[in-house]
Amino acid sequence: MISESKPKNIVELLFLQRAGANKELLVKTNAKGKITEILGNYLLFSPEGLKPGIPITEAFPFLSPFFPVAHREVVNLPAVNLGKLYVSVQMFYEENRDVWILFSDVTREVNEVKDFIQQNNDLALKQKTVIKHPPLDNPFGNLHLFGVVTFLKTNNNNLVCLGETPSWLMEYFPQLALAKSETELFEIFPYLEVFLPAAGSFWETGKEEMFGSDMWIETPVDNNELFFRAFVTNKNGNHYLMVRLLDKGDISVNQQTVQKARDQQLLYEKLEKAEKELKKLLNYKDKFVSIVSHDLRSPMASVVSIAELLLTDKQLVSTMSEFNLDMLRSMKEELLRLLEYNNRLYHWANLELGNFKLDREKTTIRKLIDSVSQTAKPKIEAKNIRFLSLVPEDFEIEVDVSLFTQALNNLIGNAIKFTPETGQIEIKAKQENGKAQVVVSDTGVGMPPKVQQSVFSGVPNESTLGTSGEKGSGLGLDIVKKIMDAHGFNIAVQSEVGKGTMFIINLIN
Amino acid sequence: MIKKKICMLGSFAVGKTSLVQQFVNSIFSEKYHTTIGVKIDQKNVLIDGNEVTLMLWDIHGEDEFQKVKPAYIMGSAGYFIVMDGTRRNSIETGLELQKMVEKTIGRVPFIILINKADLQDSWEISNEDIQQLKSMGKEVMLTSAKTGDAVEDAFIKLTRLMLK
Ligand SMILES: Nc1nc2c(ncn2[C@@H]2O[C@H](COP(=O)(O)OP(=O)(O)O)[C@@H](O)[C@H]2O)c(=O)[nH]1
Numbered sequence: 001m002i003s004e005s006k007p008k009n010i011v012e013l014l015f016l017q018r019a020g021a022n023k024e025l026l027v028k029t030n031a032k033g034k035i036t037e038i039l040g041n042y043l044l045f046s047p048e049g050l051k052p053g054i055p056i057t058e059a060f061p062f063l064s065p066f067f068p069v070a071h072r073e074v075v076n077l078p079a080v081n082l083g084k085l086y087v088s089v090q091m092f093y094e095e096n097r098d099v100w101i102l103f104s105d106v107t108r109e110v111n112e113v114k115d116f117i118q119q120n121n122d123l124a125l126k127q128k129t130v131i132k133h134p135p136l137d138n139p140f141g142n143l144h145l146f147g148v149v150t151f152l153k154t155n156n157n158n159l160v161c162l163g164e165t166p167s168w169l170m171e172y173f174p175q176l177a178l179a180k181s182e183t184e185l186f187e188i189f190p191y192l193e194v195f196l197p198a199a200g201s202f203w204e205t206g207k208e209e210m211f212g213s214d215m216w217i218e219t220p221v222d223n224n225e226l227f228f229r230a231f232v233t234n235k236n237g238n239h240y241l242m243v244r245l246l247d248k249g250d251i252s253v254n255q256q257t258v259q260k261a262r263d264q265q266l267l268y269e270k271l272e273k274a275e276k277e278l279k280k281l282l283n284y285k286d287k288f289v290s291i292v293s294h295d296l297r298s299p300m301a302s303v304v305s306i307a308e309l310l311l312t313d314k315q316l317v318s319t320m321s322e323f324n325l326d327m328l329r330s331m332k333e334e335l336l337r338l339l340e341y342n343n344r345l346y347h348w349a350n351l352e353l354g355n356f357k358l359d360r361e362k363t364t365i366r367k368l369i370d371s372v373s374q375t376a377k378p379k380i381e382a383k384n385i386r387f388l389s390l391v392p393e394d395f396e397i398e399v400d401v402s403l404f405t406q407a408l409n410n411l412i413g414n415a416i417k418f419t420p421e422t423g424q425i426e427i428k429a430k431q432e433n434g435k436a437q438v439v440v441s442d443t444g445v446g447m448p449p450k451v452q453q454s455v456f457s458g459v460p461n462e463s464t465l466g467t468s469g470e471k472g473s474g475l476g477l478d479i480v481k482k483i484m485d486a487h488g489f490n491i492a493v494q495s496e497v498g499k500g501t502m503f504i505i506n507l508i509n
Numbered sequence: 510m511i512k513k514k515i516c517m518l519g520s521f522a523v524g525k526t527s528l529v530q531q532f533v534n535s536i537f538s539e540k541y542h543t544t545i546g547v548k549i550d551q552k553n554v555l556i557d558g559n560e561v562t563l564m565l566w567d568i569h570g571e572d573e574f575q576k577v578k579p580a581y582i583m584g585s586a587g588y589f590i591v592m593d594g595t596r597r598n599s600i601e602t603g604l605e606l607q608k609m610v611e612k613t614i615g616r617v618p619f620i621i622l623i624n625k626a627d628l629q630d631s632w633e634i635s636n637e638d639i640q641q642l643k644s645m646g647k648e649v650m651l652t653s654a655k656t657g658d659a660v661e662d663a664f665i666k667l668t669r670l671m672l673k
């Protein structure tokens with residue numbers, strides 16, 4: 001979803017940043033037009049004085065059609081004549097229907113183009129046939145200059161068009177000036193059928209405020225959308241109806257905001273869909289890996305047994321050359337490694353799939369670590385590494401024994417891999433003020449900060465060779481992390497290049 | 510001549526404006542241009558010897574930016590609830606609007622249009638969903654404002670229901 005920043009801040013900021021702030025005035029009003037804040041040079045625009053509390057329409061009567069606010073939009077009145085001054089007025093509506101009104105002195109700019117516009121208008125008027133109608137005065141003044149047509153509702157429920165009419169009426173809806181009843185009006189603007197019942201109730205209140213409709217769209221010429229709003233009010237006991245053509249440019253600002261938000265929403269929905277698809281694919285991949293690695297297990301294991309069988313057959317061995325014997329041995333080693341790798345792959349895919357149930361049982365850390373050191377013994381001895389384990393005898397935990405053992409195996413395996421000959425590996429378990437930790441540390445090559453960050457990122461790392469060229473699957477630590485997550489434990493790593501690495505498991509329950 | 514008001518209702522960007530454009534002007538645009546405010550189009554149709562002027566009220570879509578006001582629906586002789594086959598959540602919005610209409614003006618004929626039938630390969634609305642809507646006793650049609658498929662049929666069918 002998009003977050004809407006408060007227009008207030010934007011407007012205020014924009015205003016304060018403008019160099020010409022002394023030729024500008026910014027006024028905030030509530031929805032009814034009562035002034036609540038004034039910023040800038042008000043004396044220039046309203047010498048009689050503006051002050052909070054009075055209605056803005058008192059100081060600037062030409063703003064009457066815009067209050068009270070009925071719809072959020074930006075209004076732009078480009079050149080309003082206030083005596084000697086020409087002023088451009090922009091109105092920004094806030095969510096809560098407060099309004100910011102920015103007045104800018106554009107006298108100089110207008111004067112520069114005035115003559116040109118005058119000539120242009122004279123020409124345009126000559127070319128147009130103007131429909132004349134009874135020239136009843138409009139008590140609200142020259143509203144037609146702001147694109148407003150005004151009707152008076154007579155006592156016998158007829159409508160009479162007042163004063164001069166705006167240019168859009170002449171151009172697109174000349175019959176509007178002749179409309180004599182609501183029914184005739186509906187023929188031209190069917191939208192008013194939903195507004196006039198509400199307007200009727202408003203007229204009955206006799207209130208001298210403005211009551212506005214929502215926006216509607218007309219397309220008198222192909223594909224040229226015109227936006228309209230209607231207003232009603234009372235004055236001296238009479239009822240009035242006004243229809244205003246909204247400025248196209250101003251509408252589009254509002255339109256763009258909603259459009260952007262909706263485009264974003266559509267995009268977001270698309271992304272969500274793509275993500276779902278991707279998850280399905282990933283899930284499929286994990287299933288695939290799980291099945292294949294499972295099915296490869298037993299044929300591989302039987303080949304390993306056959307190799308073992310051959311190697312223990314004294315008679316056969318005595319007939320083989322030393323070279324062939326070496327080949328057979330390394331074949332067995334490689335196959336064992338492959339089997340181990342395959343096992344990890346299987347575990348990883350299943351953890352990823354969430355396809356496993358924790359089978360927790362009570363045991364002691366000591367028991368688990370004894371079994372793990374038993375497994376690691378051959379490799380530790382081969383690399384002449386000192387192995388220390390500092391574990392209290394009575395330290396009980398409740399874990400899935402086979403998974404947790406696998407995790408410890410991976411951690412110790414990792415430590416052996418990256419600890420050079422004659423180094424040291426230490427496994428410690430401690431219980432202190434309700435906190436329980438298992439720490440595996442080594443005096444190995446350590447990891448640079450970047451590797452430390454990615455170790456538990458959930459993306460398996462490229463395998464790195466160990467200090468004696470040991471190969472690995474790159475999945476080991478990822479599996480550890482998944483096992484810890486499944487238990488609700490957390491695991492952290494501390495490491496320094498050249499000094500060693502320490503994995504800390506916090507056994508929180 | 511008989512005049513009848515028909516409302517186009519549904520979530521945003523489901524194709525309400527496009528359906529009206531296809532029916533009234535036989536045009537379609539790929540570009541999404543959100544409708545702000547209300548747009549009313551008219552079209553005369555001849556149905557079983559009756560000439561009827563349809564007033565098609567294209568009301569902006571319902572979402573957190575704009576709400577459909579009950580006043581817009583007053584006086585409707587029938588309405589369409591438009592859903593977008595490629596967006597499952599448009600079902601829910603559509604059904605909510607339908608309830609709102611029934612509360613406001615009572616029972617008048619309506620048809621659920623599941624639009625964008627030309628994109629059926631990437632639809633999120635399934636046959637089961639459609640069957641479920643039908644089993645709730647609702648009239649459902651699949652349309653495409655793009656190809657024009659079933660668009661005219663839908664308007665004619667609704668008008669017939671309204672004239673009954
Ligand atoms: N492919 C396809 N796109 C459509 C169809 N109907 C509408 N669209 C597109 O969907 C988007 C929204 O349509 P629109 O009529 O503005 O929706 P509304 O907000 O409900 O009025 C636009 O990009 C249209 O081009 C349709 O039947 N098929």
Ligand SMILES: [Mg+2]
Nearest residue numbers: 525526543544
């Ligand atoms: Mg639309």
